[in-house]
Amino acid sequence: MKHISIAIDGPAGAGKSTLARQAAQRLGFLYVDTGAIYRTVALKALESSADPADPEQVVPLLDGLNVKMDHGPDGGQRMFLDGKDVSDAIRQHRVSGAASQVAAIPQVREFLLDFQRRQAREHDVLMDGRDIGTVVLPDADVKIFLTAAPEARAHRRARELELRGEKADYETILHDIIRRDEQDRNRPVAPLRQAEDAVLVDTTRLNLEESLEALLAAIKERT
Numbered sequence: 027m028k029h030i031s032i033a034i035d036g037p038a039g040a041g042k043s044t045l046a047r048q049a050a051q052r053l054g055f056l057y058v059d060t061g062a063i064y065r066t067v068a069l070k071a072l073e074s075s076a077d078p079a080d081p082e083q084v085v086p087l088l089d090g091l092n093v094k095m096d097h098g099p100d101g102g103q104r105m106f107l108d109g110k111d112v113s114d115a116i117r118q119h120r121v122s123g124a125a126s127q128v129a130a131i132p133q134v135r136e137f138l139l140d141f142q143r144r145q146a147r148e149h150d151v152l153m154d155g156r157d158i159g160t161v162v163l164p165d166a167d168v169k170i171f172l173t174a175a176p177e178a179r180a181h182r183r184a185r186e187l188e189l190r191g192e193k194a195d196y197e198t199i200l201h202d203i204i205r206r207d208e209q210d211r212n213r214p215v216a217p218l219r220q221a222e223d224a225v226l227v228d229t230t231r232l233n234l235e236e237s238l239e240a241l242l243a244a245i246k247e248r249t
């Protein structure tokens with residue numbers, strides 16, 4: 027039986043992860059957060075004292091890389107690195123920048139491609155990332171490009187960090203979001219862009235509940 031796949035792409039902080047997880051749960055689909063996979067590779071680089079921007083230091087780490095993914099009853103995705111649960115560790119601010127750097131390395135993307143495609147072959151998936159509709163699942167049944175103004179995204183990220191007890195300076199976060207967007211949009215491999223056949227969902231003026239409804243409506247329209 028062919029499985030249904032939904033691709034959700036967009037920049038950092040548009041509420042993708044939260045919304046995608048909730049939408050997947052409503053639809054009974056497996057939620058795959060591909061950013062978490064890049065973050066786990068980035069954490070491996072940081073823990074190995076490798077420069078995440080240097081392919082010569084990062085690529086050798088892929089050999090024997092032990093990354094696993096698991097899904098809890100709430101549909102939340104947990105990541106394991108070398109057998110250790112790193113789901114919280116990969117959310118640290120320093121890992122975000124490093125993830126964007128390792129994600130610009132072609133060998134890292136190639137390495138993770140099979141893993142991501144296998145999920146879509148084996149399950150009905152709702153997969154979120156930057157290049158799902160354009161590269162990973164170009165034949166996805168539904169493609170959504172979820173975005174919001176950088177300022178709205180920075181506010182949300184600041185709140186998220188505060189709730190976790192991390193220091194959150196709005197201006198720094200906004201600056202980092204803009205830099206990360208630029209890095210993701212301008213890299214030569216799999217840059218962040220809206221697929222031609224993707225539906226645009228802008229959550230700048232929507233709260234979480236309204237965003238979820240907008241997302242589900244866009245999915246329903248296409249399935």
Ligand code: C5P
Pocket residue numbers: 038039060061062064065122125126127129130154155156157158206210
């Ligand atoms: O989505 P999240 O912010 O957790 O992703 C972390 C980083 O991983 C992004 O800034 C992006 O550079 C990279 N990424 C990617 N392709 C994906 C998912 C994430 O390049 N499909």
